[in-house]
Amino acid sequence: MKTNPGRFFEDYRLGEVIEHAVPRTVGHGERALYHALYPARHAIHSSDEFARACGLPSAPLDDLIAFHTVFGKTVPDISLNAVANLGYAEGRWLRPVWPGDTLRARSTVIGLKQNSNGKSGVVWVRTEGLNQHEEIVLSYVRWVMVRKRNAEAPAPKVTIPELADHVAPTHLVVPKGLDFSAYDFGLAGESYRWGDYQIGERIDHVDAVTIEEAEHMLATRLWQNTAKVHFDATARDDGRRLIYGGHVISLARALSFNGLANAQMIVALNAGAHANPCFAGDTIRAWSEVLDKAETDAPGVGALRLRLVAVRAEAPDFALRGEDGKYLPDVLLDLDYWVLAPR
Amino acid sequence: MKTNPGRFFEDYRLGEVIEHAVPRTVGHGERALYHALYPARHAIHSSDEFARACGLPSAPLDDLIAFHTVFGKTVPDISLNAVANLGYAEGRWLRPVWPGDTLRARSTVIGLKQNSNGKSGVVWVRTEGLNQHEEIVLSYVRWVMVRKRNAEAPAPKVTIPELADHVAPTHLVVPKGLDFSAYDFGLAGESYRWGDYQIGERIDHVDAVTIEEAEHMLATRLWQNTAKVHFDATARDDGRRLIYGGHVISLARALSFNGLANAQMIVALNAGAHANPCFAGDTIRAWSEVLDKAETDAPGVGALRLRLVAVRAEAPDFALRGEDGKYLPDVLLDLDYWVLAPR
Amino acid sequence: MKTNPGRFFEDYRLGEVIEHAVPRTVGHGERALYHALYPARHAIHSSDEFARACGLPSAPLDDLIAFHTVFGKTVPDISLNAVANLGYAEGRWLRPVWPGDTLRARSTVIGLKQNSNGKSGVVWVRTEGLNQHEEIVLSYVRWVMVRKRNAEAPAPKVTIPELADHVAPTHLVVPKGLDFSAYDFGLAGESYRWGDYQIGERIDHVDAVTIEEAEHMLATRLWQNTAKVHFDATARDDGRRLIYGGHVISLARALSFNGLANAQMIVALNAGAHANPCFAGDTIRAWSEVLDKAETDAPGVGALRLRLVAVRAEAPDFALRGEDGKYLPDVLLDLDYWVLAPR
Incomplete structure (x- = not known):
């Protein structure tokens, strides 16, 4: 059979390096589509002139374009038979992606643990996105639960990687040349700077967007993510297409402009x-919470650690977890990330 | 609160200049999306070769891409709390927008009039779109009805700007270099030239398009227009999303190709x-009516003043106003504009 | 009347050459949209780096972008009043289309045959797509059934062109410079080379996609194909919009990546x-069948002749024709084409 059945749990070996297929050149077309698909307005990704005034050669592609493109490449090898996408850790953006860059991806298996039912297991991979100069632009760990092809296959030795609770501020990489010392708050859309955000502060981002089938499929295909469940209404018993989790990430991040317009670049x-x-x-x-703050060596550049939560419109304000500690049913996303903002 | 609540009527001051946020670089990606979103076929915006044969360095972006991009920038400051978009006047396209240009916008408050109910008022602004060379590419007046935050706030002095009934032909700006003396009617798609159109002539543009939610939202987001009512099905009591008026303008203008294929560039x-x-x-x-004609100094270039009317399919032919002088219920748009066509 | 009523059967003359309107510059924006509209992953169209490693200066636009753009130009002159699109033959891609190229199209009437009912007839045309250097990039024959305006109009002399059953391997044109001798199967996504495919072999491409109205309309408009029936829900009695056949071709071709990832370029x-x-x-x-194989003179490059069949999800496996020899009701497309693959 020449078609790809995807990998099953017993197909992964600790330390194995998987080079993912189909390199992709990304550019102004992908940027325009990103603006059509999400209400993205952060000025540094919108305007070459604004980016130049911040010390960059031109506007880099949105940090999430890099993420989705790299993630999409891993799907045929990592998550085609995944039951669940369990988590992310240690994600760092190491270099901006510029229009015209060609991205590819590789993953290293860093952890394996068969589930007690013997029918599935958890696979941890570190995925790296590389550009045409063989420079790593993005690195992150994710772990997924994957079915076994054959329940009789022997369980691998249990290896659970040690993962940082969060990326330490000293490990954040500020894009070369970035300089917010002449930052134009008027053009960026809001007057609040790094110093105006307090740890523990929460922001309700006010706006809301109703999602259409055509939109999430256009977005998911754009990243060459081909997981069947997003596109095929006959794949699930209920006839519904599950929306790619990354679509919700991009939507929530774009909605967060209203209150975080100066949270320009995602770095972790x-x-x-x-x-x-x-x-x-x-x-x-969407709503956000300021989790932490840090300084950087770059002129005028501070870092904010943010929680970004996406919810359905009917959720109560600042919905997150119930008394049982579980996510409330209308909570869709709980993301913990670092951004760069002007000081 | 760090999110933008929008401005209310009492926040505007006569003569105030508002620099709108988020400059935007537009290019080939936006052009491709424009062709996907609208049945746009005017040759000068479709083909670099055709544009060069008309004396331009390459195909400029559609004139309505410039309009929507500039308009979108003004929404957070002008129309977030608008009850109604009341009118446009004195709009002029002063320079083409080229792929790679970065656009921003500023508006000057030129009129204020509180409504007799004391709860809202009308604000007139002159909006200018600027490119990265600080050249004005577009200038127009629009007026909107805006709610008051506080009904007790004092009414401003009534100032109603004097606006021209229409842009005089002598004020039309023909793009530098435009020359229709070697115009290829075959490639443009129709044989009718400026001289073939008679004042009072009406054209039914024949084709029709059914609108989908995904399409108008993609279009409206592309211009970074974030007015809630276009995206959020929970914003209105009836659960319907109101379509951005500019979407109807672009759709009607594109449909008008069939009968006005040589009405190449919008100038007013x-x-x-x-x-x-x-x-x-x-x-x-859509249907059109020829309202006026004028010559220009550019070689082979004439100007046509057109009425462009968009209607729902079920409207009678050439539907406009009822016996009471009001627009018929299936009339969506009544636009009065100048275009350039070959003589 | 200034609008285009389309041509009727009696308007075509044998040997007549029709230059189609509205040249179109295509580029990175169209490529990005193609990736959003279809699950297209063939590496040579996705990555400039991969294309360069195959001897090309950069990634050409997908071969079907060329086809759809040229086809779309012919619609107003050939198929606006067509009752049915009856067939294709002798299609050859003669040169890649590169981002920035401007395409136009012309058709020559090569056959005419009035139907026995006297109300319609069949028109055969050879259509050529040309780039800005006046080079032919694509040439194909199609025939359509077209209504007569006036049933009394005299029937033309019957001329049925002699058409090849299929393009002979010696007539296939390999893009200049194409060299698969250092082909990277890992990056391309599958390990199967030309020699691994056997004549008669059939491949079920596994994946499935549910189509939305917004998607097929975006796609069809992108090629400036304005046939009313694709866009206007009031055009047919049943209120349904007929999907452009080329949308199904692109969808099926993209789905065929899974099993034919190395079938990189369509040449016939x-x-x-x-x-x-x-x-x-x-x-x-979608499913495919290998119909034939041929060698080429280009280093490492072989040709595969494939049948590509698109079906509705509910069709039986490898559905094609019933016992009566007619296509089964859930079969949508039966395409016979040549591709280039690494040997």
Whole structure:
């Protein structure tokens, strides 16, 4: 059989390096589509002139374009038979992606643990995105639960990687040349600077977007992510297409402009949970919480550690977890990340 | 609160200049999306070769891409709390927008009039779009009805700007270098030239398009227009998303190709009314009327003043106003503009 | 009347050459949209780096972008009043289309045959797509059934062109410079080379996609194909919009990546039938059959002749024709084409 059945749990070996297929050149077309698909307005990704005034040669592609493109490449090898996408850790953006860059991806298996039922197991991989100069632009760990092909296959030795609770501020990489010392708050859209955000502060981002089938499929295909469940209405018993979790990440991040317009560049992904499935027809809102703050060596550049939560419109304000500690049913995403903002 | 609540009527001061946020670099990606979103076929915006044969360095972006991009920038400051978009006047396209240009926008408050109920008022602004060379590419007046935050706030002095009924032909700006003396009517798609159109002539543009939610949202987001009512199905009591009036303008203009294929470039917006709201599921047709004609100094270039009317498919032919002088319920748009066509 | 009523059967003359309107510059924006609209992953169209490693200066636009753009130009002159698109033959891709190229199209009437009912007739045209250097990039024959305006109009002399059953391997044109001798199967996504495919072998491409109205309309408009029936829900009595047959071709070709990832470039279209109409809501699957194999003079490059069949998800495996020899009701497309693959 020449078609790809995807890998099963017993197909992964600790230390194995998987070179993912189909390199992709990304550019102005992908940027325009990103603006059509999400209400993205951060000025540094919107305007070459604004980016130049911040010390960059031109506007880099949105940090999440890099993430989705790299993630999409890993799907045929990592998550085609995944039961669940369990978590992210130690994600770092190491270099901007520029229009015209060609991205590819590779993953290293860094952990394996068969589930007690013997039918599936958890696979941890460190994925790296590389550009055409063989420079790593993005690195992150994710772990997924994957079915076994054959329940009789022997369990591998249990290896659970040690992962940082979050990326330490000293490990954040500021893009070369970035300089916020002449930052134009008027053009960026809001007057609040790094110093105006307090740890523990929460922001309701006000706006909401109702999702259509055509939109999430256009977005998911754009990243060459081909997981069947996003596109094929006959794949699930209920006839519904599950929305790619990354679509919710991009939507929530774009909505967070309203209140975090100066949170210009994502530099780290500390953790993330797709708390509940999202479907077309859902109306999405978002809120943020400031988790931590740090200084950087770059002129005028500070870092904010943020929690970004996406919820369905009907959720109560600042919804997160119930008394049982579990995510409330209308909570879709709980993301923990670092951004760069002007000081 | 760090999120933008929008401005209310009492926040505007006569003569105030508002620099709108988030400059935007536009290019080939936006052009491709424009062709996917609208049945746009005017050759000068479709082909670099055709544009060069008309004396331009390459195909400029569609004139309405410039309009929507500039308009979108003004929404957070001008129309976030608007009850209605009341009119346009004195719109002029002063320079083409080229792929790679970065656009920003500023508006000057030129008129204020509180409504007799004391709860809202009308604000007139002159909006200018600027490119990265600080050249004005577009200038137009629009007026909107805006709610008051506080009904007790004192009414401003009434100032109603004097606005031209329409842009005089002598004020039309022909793009530098434009030369229709070697115009290829075969490639443009129709044989009718400036001289073939008679004042009073009406054209039914024949084709029709049914609108989907995904399409108008993609379009509206592409211009970074974030007015809630276009995206959030929970914003209105009836659960319907109101379609951005500019989407109807672009759709009608594109449909008008069939009968006005040689009406290549929009150079002025004399007036415009969004006569009735438009919703997904509506099927849109368009008709035009030749209102006036003028010569220009550019070789082979004439100007046509056109009325462009968008209607729902079920409207009678050439539907406009009822016996009471009001727009018929299936009339969506009544636009008065100048275009350049080969003589 | 200034609008285009389309041509009727009696308007065509044998040997007549029709220069189609509206040249179009295509580029990175169209490529990005192609990736958003279809699950296209063939590496040579996805990555400039991969294309360079195959001897090309950069990634050419997908071969079907060329086809759709050229086809779209012919619609106003050839198929606006067509009752049916009857077939394709002798299609050859003669040169890649590069980002920035401007395409136009011309058709020559090569056959005419009035139907026995006297109300319609069959028109055969050879259509050529040309780039800005006046080089032919694509040439194919198609024939359509067209209504007569006036049933009394005299029948033309019957001329049925002699068409090749399929393009002979010696007539295939390999893009200049193409060299698969250092082909990277890992990056391409599958390990199967030309020699691994056997004549008669059939491949079920596994994946499926459910089609939305917004998607097929975006795609069809992108090629400036304005046939009313694709866009106007009021055009047919049943209120359904008929999906452009080329949308199904692109969807099936993209789905065929899974099993034919190395079938990189389409070089010939031997035949094609749109077996049944396709509508939004349909879920599409695809299967392929290897019909023939041939060598080429280019280093490492072989040719595969493939049948590509698109079916609705509910069709039986490898569905094609019933016992009566007619296409089964869930078969949508039966395409016969040549591709280039690494040896």
